[in-house]
Amino acid sequence: MRLGNLERSIMEALWRHPGGLFAQQLADSLPSKPALTTVLTVLVRLTHKDLVSRRREGRAHLYRATTDRDAFVAETMRAALDQAGDVEAAVMRFVGTVPPEVTAALRAALRAHEQDRDKR
Structure with a gap:
């Protein structure tokens, strides 16, 4: 799944703060200093993509990443391979x-995957 620049910046901030952030905190923390309404619009999009969850706390929502960065990258790589005409x-x-x-990391992951498969 491809993310736009602001989506990526928001996700990076949420991954750095696993406990979550409020939209105003996000807007204040981003180097581009987007308007709060812009951040809220992007958060709604990220929520629809199931990358972000929100929970009401008082009069605001607390936003959290639904997955960690490594899982997101792995899913992005898998999705890219799904689009390849010739996977090999x-x-x-x-x-x-x-x-x-x-x-080396790929070799180690493949060895571990094969060992797990052999145990089944």
Whole structure:
């Protein structure tokens, strides 16, 4: 799932504050200093995308990310592969662009996944 610049900034702020933030706190914390109404509009969009939840506290809503950053990135990568015409070619191109640390992490994840599958 692709996020716009303001959506990404809001999500980054919410991931840094897992306890949640109020819309005014979010607006004040963003470097671009968007209007509160703009932040509220984006929060509604993020809520409809199931990336943000809200809970009434007094006269305002407390907003929280519904998933952590790592889970969001993993889902984004899976969705990108779903769109590939040739998954094997897409993975090969991806692997060819990453540094050795990422290649090592991919190998370790694949080994762990295979071990888990063998246990079933």
